[in-house]
Amino acid sequence: MSKPFLQIRGIRKEYGPVTAVHDVNLDVAQGEFLTFLGPSGSGKSTTLYIIAGFENPTRGDILLNGETLLSTPSHKRNIGMVFQRYTLFPHLTVGENIAFPLKVRRLPKAEVDAKVRDMLKLVRLEGFEDRKPAQMSGGQQQRVALARALAYDPPVLLMDEPLSALDKKLREEIQHEIRRIHQQTEVTILYVTHDQEEALRLSDRIAVFSKGVIDQIGTGPELYANPATRFVAEFIGDSDFLPCDLVAAADGRAEIALAGTTVIPNVPVHGKPVAGGKAALMLRPERLRLMRSAPGGSIALPVKVSDITFLGNNIHVATETARGDALAVRLPFGHEAISSLNRGDSVWLGFDPATAHVFC
């Protein structure tokens, strides 16, 4: 990563007694695609709105190229933004919408026209410049909004759940467009979404927001392989959780006891481990091995199959431990263990402790 381009320094936002954002710190590199991922009310949109200048932080600072943005009003920040709702000016045509930011900057007409043409080409909507927004589909409107936000070459582009109003197929199509446009323009993008798949598909890095705090920042694979908190583990990918007892912990590794008996050493541990305390063991459904008989040597849990669901390219097997804890297993279609597997069968689930995680 090059030198920090956009720096979020200890941003805090309080609404009366409610704190929406708790001291968020974040460095964004130039040209990076960074996504704020989190459920609604986690503070991700508020942080974005503070960068846009629609909200003032209670504390903290935002620096762009080392200079504070907070003293600059929204209309002078030169930041681009695509909103969740359709915000094209309904009385202007597509071309006039894209020209709007250039006209308020009083650029010469020839320059404006050339830029509008470039932008329409960028979002692949040539020939649409004379349409009114109401004559276009939601996906097209958001592409025009993207063109309008990029027309004045902003250093940073903010996107606040721009695809949430679109259906799944269209969403994936425009995700591809956004990726292409990001690669083509090399603009720095801050993207807000609550959809983990969208975040994983688009982003260079993801900041996972929970209750006004960034739980973890990292690339998709990093968050998946090494979640820092239980929340991140639940939010990125699928996960199984089993209650366990902490026997001992040192250097980020723990020895745990499952159901009082099975002792598993050397599991990565997160949080504040206390020997003898309660914890949760996280397993990924797709990394569990389903076996018909007890394996010799490796770690495995005896479970009963409670349901089998065919989901296209994989098969979802719901199981239950003797204590009644649910454990989901995902196996690729055609996996040998599936054939002749029935509800109520007793099987073993094996896993590698190094790929599991313990959260305290």
Add this chain to the structure above:
Amino acid sequence: MLSRTDARAEGSKIPAHRLRLTDFDLTLPALGLLVLFFVVPVVILLARSVTEPAPGLGNYAELLGSSTYLRIFANTFIVSGLVTVVSLLIGFPVAWALAIMPSRLASVVFAILLLSMWTNLLARTYAWMVLLQRTGVINKLLIGMGLIDKPLPLVNNLTGVTIGMTYIMLPFIILPLYGVIRKIDPAILQAAALCGANRWQALVRVLLPLAMPGMAAGALMVFVMSLGYFVTPALLGGTANMMLAELIAQFVQSLVNWGMGGAAALVLLVVTLALYAVQLRFFGTDRMGGR
């Protein structure tokens, strides 16, 4: 055989005459009343304008040929235009404030607006007379503040009429404008700001064009109502500068000249319909009150 019985049984459930929304029968009594008490008298009045005292367009020639009457037309249009413009200038900020203020506060302001509308028109007009007169509160205040030496002539002239009528017409601008402004998504203005538009540019390039249908609807209503307004001009205006409704009243009541009265009324009607046609042409009924 069976199917035929079924069909008959099915048919018997349908009433012989089903009520449809396109049937006019039931509206006939109301239509009759409307024609009898509304259309017929207007037609008679207008007919008298071309028959009394002699058949022909003599009344119109006199009305449009005399400088006295033309003054009255001019007064009417100037005052109505001023009232419309001033109402828009005051009404737009009020409608905007109503649209963005917390709903509890907005309902209080609405209550004040409606209460003023429901207060008797004469009472309100006399109240303005008291306020605007030479020794009224406004003149006293201005003299007390040292802004003027002698009282301003605020009443018994067109100034008084304009002030009084603007006050009465304001709700008719504010209510339709409020409806339109409320429908504008605040995110559109946020988008305008991030695009680089300052407050003035956002107002002129985004907010005003989007509020245009509401402004046009309100302005037309106020202008047309002002053209034919009687009470306020009669009480707050002077005898020297009459307005059209006063002239019609004078023709009919004092001079018992139904021909001239009818002619003046027809001119007013034609102007009103022409303005309505302009409104329809540019804004269309379906766009009234929406974006």
